Amino acid sequence: MEQTFAKRADGNPAFEAYYKEQGFIPEGEWDDFMGALKRELPTTFRVTGSRAHAQTINEHITTNFAPMLQNVVLDGETQPAPKQLEWYPDLLAWQLNVPKRTIRKSPEYKVFQSFLVGETEIGNISRQEAVSMIPPLLLDVEPHHFCLDMCAAPGSKTAQIMEALNPHTAPTTGLLIANDADAKRCHMLVHQTGRMPSIGLGVTCNDAAGFPSLRSDQGRKNNLTFDRILADVPCSGDGTMRKNPDIWKTWTVANGTQLHGVQLRILTRAMQLLRNAGRLVYSTCSFNPAENESVVAAAMNIFPGQFRIVPVSERLQGLKRRAGLTSWKVATQTSGGELNWHESYAQHLGFVNGIANSDEGANDARWAETVFAPKNAGSLGLEHALRLLPHDQDTGGFFVCVLERIPKGSSNKEEGLASASGIKRAISPSATDGGESSKKAKIEEASNSPAPEERIKIGDEEINLPAPKGELKQGRADPQFKEDAFFFINPQDPELQSCIEFFKLGPEFPRDRVFVRNGTGEVSRTMYIANQSLKSMIQGNDYSHAHLLSAGIKIFTRQDSRTNPADTYCKWRIPSDGLSTMLPYLDPNAMLHADVDDLRMLLEEQYPLIKEEDTGLKGSIRDRAQGCHIVTFAANDGKDGRGALHLPLTLPLWKGVGSLSLLVDKKEKGTLSNRTFGKDICNWTGLNKEKRQADASVKIDVTEPMKEEEEEGIVAQAAVSVAQGEEAASVEETMTNTNSA
Numbered sequence: 200m201e202q203t204f205a206k207r208a209d210g211n212p213a214f215e216a217y218y219k220e221q222g223f224i225p226e227g228e229w230d231d232f233m234g235a236l237k238r239e240l241p242t243t244f245r246v247t248g249s250r251a252h253a254q255t256i257n258e259h260i261t262t263n264f265a266p267m268l269q270n271v272v273l274d275g276e277t278q279p280a281p282k283q284l285e286w287y288p289d290l291l292a293w294q295l296n297v298p299k300r301t302i303r304k305s306p307e308y309k310v311f312q313s314f315l316v317g318e319t320e321i322g323n324i325s326r327q328e329a330v331s332m333i334p335p336l337l338l339d340v341e342p343h344h345f346c347l348d349m350c351a352a353p354g355s356k357t358a359q360i361m362e363a364l365n366p367h368t369a370p371t372t373g374l375l376i377a378n379d380a381d382a383k384r385c386h387m388l389v390h391q392t393g394r395m396p397s398i399g400l401g402v403t404c405n406d407a408a409g410f411p412s413l414r415s416d417q418g419r420k421n422n423l424t425f426d427r428i429l430a431d432v433p434c435s436g437d438g439t440m441r442k443n444p445d446i447w448k449t450w451t452v453a454n455g456t457q458l459h460g461v462q463l464r465i466l467t468r469a470m471q472l473l474r475n476a477g478r479l480v481y482s483t484c485s486f487n488p489a490e491n492e493s494v495v496a497a498a499m500n501i502f503p504g505q506f507r508i509v510p511v512s513e514r515l516q517g518l519k520r521r522a523g524l525t526s527w528k529v530a531t532q533t534s535g536g537e538l539n540w541h542e543s544y545a546q547h548l549g550f551v552n553g554i555a556n557s558d559e560g561a562n563d564a565r566w567a568e569t570v571f572a573p574k575n576a577g578s579l580g581l582e583h584a585l586r587l588l589p590h591d592q593d594t595g596g597f598f599v600c601v602l603e604r605i606p607k608g609s610s611n612k613e614e615g616l617a618s619a620s621g622i623k624r625a626i627s628p629s630a631t632d633g634g635e636s637s638k639k640a641k642i643e644e645a646s647n648s649p650a651p652e653e654r655i656k657i658g659d660e661e662i663n664l665p666a667p668k669g670e671l672k673q674g675r676a677d678p679q680f681k682e683d684a685f686f687f688i689n690p691q692d693p694e695l696q697s698c699i700e701f702f703k704l705g706p707e708f709p710r711d712r713v714f715v716r717n718g719t720g721e722v723s724r725t726m727y728i729a730n731q732s733l734k735s736m737i738q739g740n741d742y743s744h745a746h747l748l749s750a751g752i753k754i755f756t757r758q759d760s761r762t763n764p765a766d767t768y769c770k771w772r773i774p775s776d777g778l779s780t781m782l783p784y785l786d787p788n789a790m791l792h793a794d795v796d797d798l799r800m801l802l803e804e805q806y807p808l809i810k811e812e813d814t815g816l817k818g819s820i821r822d823r824a825q826g827c828h829i830v831t832f833a834a835n836d837g838k839d840g841r842g843a844l845h846l847p848l849t850l851p852l853w854k855g856v857g858s859l860s861l862l863v864d865k866k867e868k869g870t871l872s873n874r875t876f877g878k879d880i881c882n883w884t885g886l887n888k889e890k891r892q893a894d895a896s897v898k899i900d901v902t903e904p905m906k907e908e909e910e911e912g913i914v915a916q917a918a919v920s921v922a923q924g925e926e927a928a929s930v931e932e933t934m935t936n937t938n939s940a
């Protein structure tokens with residue numbers, strides 16, 4: 200039987216002893232701190248700020264849902280209404296402090312929840328922990344920036360960076376590489392970022408500590424460096440106990456402290472990859488100084504004088520935060536749960552070696568020297584880091600530190616790594632530019648330094664740097680990497696040309712930035728587009744060296760028909776997730792116009808027939824060619840009871856021989872339906888069969904959108920003709936599985 204939250208969060212003596220001793224929770228606040236940690240975390244979510252309708256959605260919550268949820272009484276208690284997070288830009292983030300059972304029991308909350316689920320599905324809303332929203336906000340991303348999210352999965356912060364990079368007013372000229380070391384989690388990341396695709400986004404799968412050196416362009420000597428880097432590193436996660444109460448049971452000193460090495464390697468690699476005057480945010484959801492200040496302090500000392508910790512006290516007004524620590528304590532823990540405190544590294548070594556040689560055996564772990572506070576900890580600016588505590592504003596715990604590469608003169612011709620490789624400090628090969636800088640670096644090998652750790656010099660002290668992992672050599676293909684290749688196609692390719700002609704794309708359409716993904720470079724099933732920055736990155740590097748999993752946006756997907764020969768219509772459609780990218784290039788005169796009644800008809804009927812006498816949208820499309828057409832539904836305030844569309848809505852539509860179909864997946868249709876008409880009106884069960892029986896004379900060729908294959912060529916898209924009978928069900932299934940957003 201599942202245990203209650205309170206039971207699972209019943210404390211951990213070692214946790215209490217460890218953090219009491221660290222002293223960053225004032226004595227008088229200890230009970231509040233522990234009390235907050237043992238309560239369930241409120242739900243928080245944010246409205247996608249980059250979408251044109253962000254304010255509309257926010258207003259909808261403010262004016263409709265918030266009042267509706269104002270006085271909900273459950274089990275005799277009035278439940279708190281949702282409130283806006285005052286520090287979040289444009290008040291687009293919300294906190295909902297009601298237990299899950301309230302949501303399940305209250306009809307008002309059920310309605311609100313279904314709204315949240317639907318909007319989340321299509322990327323208008325993201326559920327995210329309040330404190331986890333902070334690091335990307337402090338990155339200050341602008342649309343032209345080159346960004347790297349080093350440990351990105353599952354992608355909540357990636358989504359925020361993408362939003363900043365892609366304001367709805369203009370497509371980004373910048374770049375975002377979202378990376379994670381875990382292949383499965385990378386696929387989650389691809390899915391998650393698919394809710395908000397970008398022409399500047401690439402997803403890679405690499406150990407961030409050995410993130411490969413990439414060329415910035417074909418034929419250019421310089422390596423790719425970044426204006427903005429997020430290092431949201433793997434951590435013990437003890438700041439997330441309110442969400443994951445099982446951490447109470449498993450918490451040990453070692454859980455966090457043993458991650459110090461990988462965290463430091465990731466941060467040092469990030470620092471190398473940062474451009475002159477670039478900004479880097481290091482963050483964890485842990486309270487442990489061994490994962491936080493000690494990592495930042497060690498990294499700052501590896502690059503003396505090259506970085507500063509940026510004071511951000513003026514930012515995010517209203518956010519309560521505590522200063523980073525300038526001193527901290529180091530402990531080990533016995534298997535019995537007892538803590539041993541260590542004043543210095545020397546004492547620690549003596550202690551650990553003593554135990555190892557004793558009969559008790561080595562229960563206590565041996566930590567890296569960099570876990571200990573360096574002598575200059577007080578002068579590194581660590582107090583400018585942010586510690587977010589759970590009892591300050593009912594959140595999880597978090598640590599955030601903003602670093603900036605101090606600009607060197609006015610010239611930036613060294614472009615990132617070139618300058619980083621000049622760092623005369625020994626960083627392990629995995630944390631360098633493919634080993635080049637390590638060759639140059641002075642590695643001071645101390646004879647008593649235990650392999651494979653390295654000795655580095657900090658001031659007049661030498662310390663051990665935690666051991667490295669493998670690396671990717673610069674520019675070389677990785678034969679182990681088994682994804683499809685990326686080919687930019689010939690701008691005169693006949694298939695591309697057919698799309699340009701059919702959709703009447705203007706001369707400004709960047710046909711030279713269209714690519715396909717398969718082993719041959721042939722245009723077969725899907726065409727994608729990248730911006731110039733992403734194209735340069737792809738062309739400048741072997742994709743398998745970069746471990747590039749996905750990139751850019753799908754703009755054309757092949758749509759076959761069994762009932763018509765392919766040369767009678769354009770067999771390409773624009774998927775709904777590529778539409779906003781394509782809109783600026785489409786001929787406005789070729790677009791169809793419709794109203795909310797047409798939208799109702801397209802949602803109520805799966806494949807509405809086009810008849811001679813039809814007017815409205817059906818009338819205007821009747822004489823158009825078979826294929827994909829783009830239709831804009833005019834806004835309607837809903838006061839006339841016909842349905843509320845707060846903003847005009849543009850969607851792709853398929854015209855078959857005698858019928859129509861909205862090229863939007865089933866889930867999205869449901870959400871759209873709920874939002875516009877207050878309920879899901881897409882009740883299609885059995886509809887097609889009846890329709891076919893009712894009008895057997897009309898041959899309906901519904902070349903419906905098929906599953907958009909994750910990888911090119913994996914799923915062969917079978918065309919479906921409803922006239923052939925039972926296949927309607929499989930179309931529906933396919934629609935359910937389709938993942939456009």
Ligand SMILES: C[S@@+](CC[C@H](N)C(=O)[O-])C[C@H]1O[C@@H](n2cnc3c(N)ncnc32)[C@H](O)[C@@H]1O
Nearest residue numbers: 350351352353354355356380381406407431433
């Ligand atoms: C704290 S989570 C990141 C959360 C993510 N930034 C977000 O906001 O959704 C840490 C991530 O680091 C990844 N990771 C662990 N070790 C890594 C490494 N050496 N290099 C890159 N990623 C790593 C994990 O797979 C995990 O997805």
